[in-house]
Amino acid sequence: MAPGEDATRPASPVADREEEPDSEATAGLLLGAAAVAVAAAVLSPVLWLLLRAAETGIAEAWALATSATALQVLVNSVVLVAVVTVASVVIGLALAVLTVQTDLPFARLWTVAAALPLVVPSYIGAFAYASAFGPQGELADLLAPLGLQVPTIYGLPGTALVLTLFVYPYVFLTTRASLLSFDATQLEAARTLNHGYRSAFRRVVLPQIAPGVAAGALLVALYTLSDFGTPAIMGYDAFTRVIFVELGTFGRGRATVLALELLGVTALVLALESRVGPEESTGHGSAASTDAAIKLGVLRWPAMLLPALVATLTLVLPVAILGVWLFRSGPAYAGGGIAFEWAYGLNSVTVSLLAAAATVLLALPVAYYAGRSDSVAAELAERSTYVGYAMPGVVLGLALVFFGTRYAQELYQTIPLLVFAYVVRFLPQAVGTTRSSVLGVDVDLVGAARVLGEGPGGAFRRVTLPLIAPGLAAGGMLVFLTTMKELPATLILHPTGFTTLVTYIWRVQEAGYYGRAALPALVLVAVSGLSMVLLLRVEGTDE
Amino acid sequence: MSFADFRGSGPFVEERPVLSGDRIADLPDLEGELEVYLGGGESGLYRDLIALLEDVYPEFNALIRGFGAAEAANTILTEGESTPADVFWSVDAGSVGAVADEGLTGTLPAEVVDPVPDEFHPNDEWVGTAGRARAVPYNTDVLSAAEVPDSVMAFPETAELSDAMGWAPTYGAFQAFVTAMRVLEGRDRTETWLRGMVDAGVSEYNDEFLVSNAVAEGEIAAGFANHYYALRVKAARPEAPLELAFTGGDAGALVNVAAAAPLASSDDGDLARTFIHHLLTVEAQEFFATRTYAYPMLPGVPPVGGLPPVDELNPPALDLAELSEVQPTLDLLRETDVL
Numbered sequence: 001m002a003p004g005e006d007a008t009r010p011a012s013p014v015a016d017r018e019e020e021p022d023s024e025a026t027a028g029l030l031l032g033a034a035a036v037a038v039a040a041a042v043l044s045p046v047l048w049l050l051l052r053a054a055e056t057g058i059a060e061a062w063a064l065a066t067s068a069t070a071l072q073v074l075v076n077s078v079v080l081v082a083v084v085t086v087a088s089v090v091i092g093l094a095l096a097v098l099t100v101q102t103d104l105p106f107a108r109l110w111t112v113a114a115a116l117p118l119v120v121p122s123y124i125g126a127f128a129y130a131s132a133f134g135p136q137g138e139l140a141d142l143l144a145p146l147g148l149q150v151p152t153i154y155g156l157p158g159t160a161l162v163l164t165l166f167v168y169p170y171v172f173l174t175t176r177a178s179l180l181s182f183d184a185t186q187l188e189a190a191r192t193l194n195h196g197y198r199s200a201f202r203r204v205v206l207p208q209i210a211p212g213v214a215a216g217a218l219l220v221a222l223y224t225l226s227d228f229g230t231p232a233i234m235g236y237d238a239f240t241r242v243i244f245v246e247l248g249t250f251g252r253g254r255a256t257v258l259a260l261e262l263l264g265v266t267a268l269v270l271a272l273e274s275r276v277g278p279e280e281s282t283g284h285g286s287a288a289s290t291d292a293a294i295k296l297g298v299l300r301w302p303a304m305l306l307p308a309l310v311a312t313l314t315l316v317l318p319v320a321i322l323g324v325w326l327f328r329s330g331p332a333y334a335g336g337g338i339a340f341e342w343a344y345g346l347n348s349v350t351v352s353l354l355a356a357a358a359t360v361l362l363a364l365p366v367a368y369y370a371g372r373s374d375s376v377a378a379e380l381a382e383r384s385t386y387v388g389y390a391m392p393g394v395v396l397g398l399a400l401v402f403f404g405t406r407y408a409q410e411l412y413q414t415i416p417l418l419v420f421a422y423v424v425r426f427l428p429q430a431v432g433t434t435r436s437s438v439l440g441v442d443v444d445l446v447g448a449a450r451v452l453g454e455g456p457g458g459a460f461r462r463v464t465l466p467l468i469a470p471g472l473a474a475g476g477m478l479v480f481l482t483t484m485k486e487l488p489a490t491l492i493l494h495p496t497g498f499t500t501l502v503t504y505i506w507r508v509q510e511a512g513y514y515g516r517a518a519l520p521a522l523v524l525v526a527v528s529g530l531s532m533v534l535l536l537r538v539e540g541t542d543e
Numbered sequence: 544m545s546f547a548d549f550r551g552s553g554p555f556v557e558e559r560p561v562l563s564g565d566r567i568a569d570l571p572d573l574e575g576e577l578e579v580y581l582g583g584g585e586s587g588l589y590r591d592l593i594a595l596l597e598d599v600y601p602e603f604n605a606l607i608r609g610f611g612a613a614e615a616a617n618t619i620l621t622e623g624e625s626t627p628a629d630v631f632w633s634v635d636a637g638s639v640g641a642v643a644d645e646g647l648t649g650t651l652p653a654e655v656v657d658p659v660p661d662e663f664h665p666n667d668e669w670v671g672t673a674g675r676a677r678a679v680p681y682n683t684d685v686l687s688a689a690e691v692p693d694s695v696m697a698f699p700e701t702a703e704l705s706d707a708m709g710w711a712p713t714y715g716a717f718q719a720f721v722t723a724m725r726v727l728e729g730r731d732r733t734e735t736w737l738r739g740m741v742d743a744g745v746s747e748y749n750d751e752f753l754v755s756n757a758v759a760e761g762e763i764a765a766g767f768a769n770h771y772y773a774l775r776v777k778a779a780r781p782e783a784p785l786e787l788a789f790t791g792g793d794a795g796a797l798v799n800v801a802a803a804a805p806l807a808s809s810d811d812g813d814l815a816r817t818f819i820h821h822l823l824t825v826e827a828q829e830f831f832a833t834r835t836y837a838y839p840m841l842p843g844v845p846p847v848g849g850l851p852p853v854d855e856l857n858p859p860a861l862d863l864a865e866l867s868e869v870q871p872t873l874d875l876l877r878e879t880d881v882l
Binding site: 235245247248250252394397398401402405406409412413488491492494496497503507508 | 578608641
């Protein structure tokens with residue numbers, strides 16, 4: 001989210017340059033209009049929620065929203081978000097500093113291992129944990145002969161643990177990007193001035209990587225709000241689980257009111273983050289140093305314990321459980337219609353690539369506008385792209401069913417509408433990375449291009465675009481791998497007969513064929529893992 | 544296509560009696576394109592059956608969308624009259640009932656619904672296609688049939704069952720059973736029953752296959768489980784000392800069904816109705832009975848494993864749609880430390 005974010009240069013607002021005011025103003029206007037249009041499009045599903053809630057009746061909706069149950073759910077969700085966000089920041093920050101700034105052995109390997117948990121769908125992670133730590137789980141079976149009791153992990157501890165383990169990489173990735181673009185000579189300077197590392201970290205490093213950490217924490221907080229699978233499997237009454245229960249009893253009105261309340265919390269988180277996250281400004285640092293800034297000394301090898309422990313919990317354990325499923329027999333009857341086809345993998349990749357491309361394309365005007373303009377409209381457009389990210393997939397899916405069947409019959413149950421759903425869900429991932437790289441572009445370079453006779457479009461194409469390409473690519477890949485694992489919206493909006501890896505996993509898992517879910521789940525993790533390695537490569541190119 | 548293509552294989556097939564009911568050959572042909580929304584579970588098998596029908600009728604083509612039962616219902620409820628679906632077929636009758644309550648379903652002719660007992664088609668808007676009965680698997684080396692109480696409410700006080708029972712409280716079907724008890728007996732009596740079972744030292748399992756298996760192993764004397772899990776154990780080990788008992792007219796005898804409904808907005812209602820009629824042929828019912836060990840809905844097609852046919856079961860009088868009220872059940876299970 002934050003490659004190239006640093007604050008060494010003051011802002012140079014676009015308005016400073018006066019030449020060719022007409023084309024400049026037109027370009028700016030077009031950009032602003034495009035950004036606002038994108039924001040309006042991704043906010044449109046909220047309209048459906050309001051319509052539905054209105055059907056419930058204002059008085060009833062209000063009574064429901066302020067009922068003891070709803071308030072309890074509100075408290076539960078806020079507690080969960082706080083715990084997961086804080087824990088993710090602690091783990092993500094520690095791992096990022098260890099892998100970027102120290103002489104940790106096998107730092108490259110640990111970097112990949114620390115980022116990979118993001119490719120594991122949280123419902124698979126939660127299943128693996130429920131299966132491992134359940135009262136009759138795999139671990140209990142394994143450890144029982146040794147007389148060991150496995151602690152069960154349901155409720156808040158289980159939900160928070162599983163969510164933290166599979167979403168902390170957002171913080172890790174954004175913090176890592178900030179650290180990579182951080183000028184390590186400053187840290188050395190601070191240390192020569194007799195600051196210990198801790199003091200130097202607090203006074204020099206932390207202020208500069210704070211926007212990156214905050215950006216990651218925001219993604220963690222919003223993902224936690226929107227995740228269905230984990231609270232459902234772990235039995236914790238967060239918003240999503242209660243919404244799910246209401247939908248299960250066909251209480252769509254009640255589900256809608258709760259969904260709106262959830263979006264209210266989202267707005268609060270967004271407002272909070274924009275106050276915590278310090279103002280970034282444009283500029284460029286000197287080439288980032290990748291020399292280890294910190295020598296770990298005798299702790300060098302023991303320090304590997306932390307990434308090793310995290311990798312064990314996030315990668316080894318779920319993959320081992322999938323392995324157990326692979327070899328466990330399913331129900332004794334012969335089921336069919338569920339033979340795995342490689343085409344499902346191809347479908348997943350195709351639709352995820354489309355989603356990534358569309359998202360990057362739409363993220364560009366929003367991110368560029370937000371990065372270049374201080375206006376309220378720019379900030380609002382950028383912030384509003386985050387709303388869809390916190391909207392549970394089922395709620396979004398049903399909103400688009402409503403939209404599709406009423407206003408766009410030709411688009412209903414087609415790839416374009418499905419891709420639009422992904423754009424709504426994952427736009428902020430691309431907006432975040434792109435905006436950070438827009439901030440990193442030295443505006444004087446763009447000015448130079450203009451002086452040399454390029455129009456605003458030409459300057460953008462020839463100067464800005466190449467410079468922000470890594471940010472765009474990183475955003476695209478994040479969208480790609482989150483689309484690969486998205487389940488609820490896919491299930492509701494896919495074209496009939498279009499099976500993807502996740503819809504297939506869902507289908508066999510529903511039928512009790514855990515063994516058959518293992519192979520596609522491993523394929524999913526492998527393909528997404530590959531894109532994660534690519535992502536880390538792209539981010540590493542400025543080394 | 545022959546009858547054998549519909550029938551499954553395994554130890555239960557050899558003992559099948561003569562079956563009666565409508566046969567595919569008696570019905571009008573399926574012809575044209577039909578969009579089916581499939582709600583939940585066993586969709587693999589439902590897809591198989593539909594594929595078999597497509598083989599029987601080369602002119603018939605089914606477009607299938609799979610969802611969770613509730614998602615499918617919510618999607619249809621949101622689509623309203625614009626739904627592209629012609630038929631809604633779901634493992635959970637409650638989800639079909641919810642769609643019917645909104646007036647989105649058409650009606651089925653008497654010749655389709657009449658052979659099915661009334662409990663499994665409260666009206667002519669939808670019809671049960673296959674059932675799953677709550678049952679008590681018991682170990683025949685430890686208990687006789689007479690020692691298993693007729694009333695589920697008597698289980699906590701039955702001395703023979705003390706420290707010898709098993710259940711799977713995290714499993715959806717068990718929660719539906721407790722929901723039924725809540726609806727039929729009230730919350731207080733259900734709470735007393737749950738606490739009584741815990742005091743009687745009931746053992747907890749992860750799912751009901753494990754409960755049934757533990758009964759066969761003699762680990763416990765009896766348990767609560769859907770009927771087909773015991774049949775799966777017996778299919779693998781025909782000599783296992785395992786039989787099924789059914790309680791009478793109470794939550795313990797709950798029968799939940801998969802159900803199908805034609806949708807009112809379908810532009811080919813005849814095809815939709817004929818399709819659902821095909822799900823109630825001897826061939827399709829035998830398919831469910833021998834492949835998933837489900838409870839057939841036709842009295843002329845008994846379930847496998849020597850169980851009584853559907854019209855001899857004694858399920859409680861209960862609107863199956865009420866089973867979707869799971870939340871208060873979960874609260875109760877947590878309060879009593881069962882979950």
